[in-house]
Amino acid sequence: MRIDLHTHSSASDGTDTPAELVRNAAAAGLDVVALTDHDSTRGHAEAAAALPAGVTLVTGAELSCRIDGVSMHMLAYLFDPAEPGLLAERELVRDDRVPRAHAMIGKLNDLGVGITWEQVARIAGDASVGRPHIASALVELGVVPTVSDAFTADWLADGGRAYAEKHESDPFETIRLVKAAGGVTVFAHPAAVKRGRTVPEDTIARLAAAGLDGIEVDHTDHDAETRDALRGVAHDLGLLTTGSSDYHGTRKDVALGENTTDPEVYAEIVRRATGAFPVPGAGGPVTA
Structure with a gap:
């Protein structure tokens, strides 16, 4: 079972439409794909309507956060998109773009x-x-x-010459809001140092204590040594570990399914979620 839990469509900064993304996921041999556009759920309906047989869609979003001056992203899965608190916070972030x-x-x-x-x-x-x-x-x-x-200090990286801040949510509040909406939270690419400053391990521990469910370990921005270190952090903190492509279509040179999530971890994410269910494609397996 091949599971990719981090992708983007043209509803945010990917180049595939949501319909193209799920069809491309099927062509890439994926069984499960999560659509996690930045601070948006706008592509979910189109993706679900176009879902091919045998592919399951996990609805989600990648939420923009900041802590101690460091930007970070929180993947949220299977939350209720209409829950007022989380919806209001997402709109604040989007409106500042x-x-x-x-x-x-x-x-x-x-x-x-x-x-x-x-x-x-x-x-x-x-x-x-x-x-x-x-x-x-x-x-x-x-x-x-x-x-x-x-995305370097010369141009658009955090703190770069052309960088400008936007409204970003407090990650502890984000965890609370996602939980209140029945969702599951995973810290995206926590050690992607080439994107800028990263949060220290003690902050990840504080997030875990606040209810963080997992960290994204297998990611194109993490080398083998970093992945091993993150697995150790996750083990010590009792966090789930996920893998994904962070696919953006032609905007980035990363293929769907380049990294994947263990089926047992995926099953645990589904088990913990109460805000939404995965969407099976026509004839596809019912996963929840």
Whole structure:
């Protein structure tokens, strides 16, 4: 059973539509795929409607958080998307994306880069605008060769020359809100040092004590040594360990199913969730 619990569609900063994403998941041989767009559940209905036979959809989101000045992302699975508290917090984060993008564009202009809001808006389309859309504009302009190369201190990385802050949730409050909505929380790519500062191990321990369910261990931004260290942290704290692609379509050079989650861990996530059930494709297995 092949399970990928972290993917993005054009509802946030991926290039596949939600329907294309689930069809591509089937073509990649996945049995389970989670759609975890940034601070958004807008793609879930389209993905569920297009779900091929034999593929199960896990609804979720990747929530933007910040603690002690460090940005971090929280994967939330199988929560009730209409739960008022969590919905209000997601809307706060989404609403701050446009002014933040304008601020970063202004900083890039000051650095001599001829990027415009119109260019970024065209790339984002109907999605909530984010740094990857600005990074794609930098690629179009020939400023950097790839989207990943835009996420450096020279450009858009946390604290970089063109970085601007946005509203990000307190992770302890996020855990509480997701739990209240019946969901399960997993700390995304906790040791992705090339993205900027990461939270220390003692903070992960505090999050675990507050109800964090797991950490994403097998991720393209974690080398073998880092994965081993994170497994040790998870073991010591009693946390689940997941693996995933963090797929963004053509925006990043990562394939669906590049990393996967153990079926027993997936089953435990489903068991803990009370806000929503996985969605089986027509003829697919019922998983909850």
